[in-house]
Amino acid sequence: MRMRICVLEDNNDIREIVEFLLESEQYEVFSYANVCDFMNGALTRQANAFVLDVMLPDGNGIEVCKVLKSLPETMHIPVLMMSANYSTTDANYNCSAEDFIKKPFDIVDFVNRVDLQTGKIR
Incomplete structure (x- = not known):
C-alpha cells in the first residue's frame, strides 16, 4: 500500500x-482547499503525514495542527507546516509540527522533507 499524505x-x-x-x-495524495473539508475528510484517511498551509480562508493551519496533535488517532502522525509569512519558530512553538517549509519552497527539498517525515527510503 502506498503512503498517504493529506494536504x-x-x-x-x-x-x-x-x-x-x-x-x-508514489504517494497517495488527498488534498483540501479549506479547513472544513480537511477536517471532514483527512481524519478518516489513515495518513502517514499531513502538509498544512498556515494562512487559510476559513481558519489557520496552526490551529489545525494543534487539533491533530491533541487527538489520539492523529497525534503520532508527522505534520509539516508551510508558509511564506510564518517562521519555523512560530510553527514549532505554536503547534509542535515536526517540520516547517518556507514558501516559496525548493522542489527537491520539499520532497526530501516529506520522505524524511514518512520514513520513506529512496
Whole structure:
C-alpha cells in the first residue's frame, strides 16, 4: 500500500504542484482547499503525514495542527507546516509540527522533507 499524505492548501496552483510532486514520488495524495473539508475528510484517511498551509480562508493551519496533535488517532502522525509569512519558530512553538517549509519552497527539498517525515527510503 502506498503512503498517504493529506494536504491542506488553499492556493490552487500550489496545491496542484504539491499533489504532482508527491504523486510522482508514489504517494497517495488527498488534498483540501479549506479547513472544513480537511477536517471532514483527512481524519478518516489513515495518513502517514499531513502538509498544512498556515494562512487559510476559513481558519489557520496552526490551529489545525494543534487539533491533530491533541487527538489520539492523529497525534503520532508527522505534520509539516508551510508558509511564506510564518517562521519555523512560530510553527514549532505554536503547534509542535515536526517540520516547517518556507514558501516559496525548493522542489527537491520539499520532497526530501516529506520522505524524511514518512520514513520513506529512496
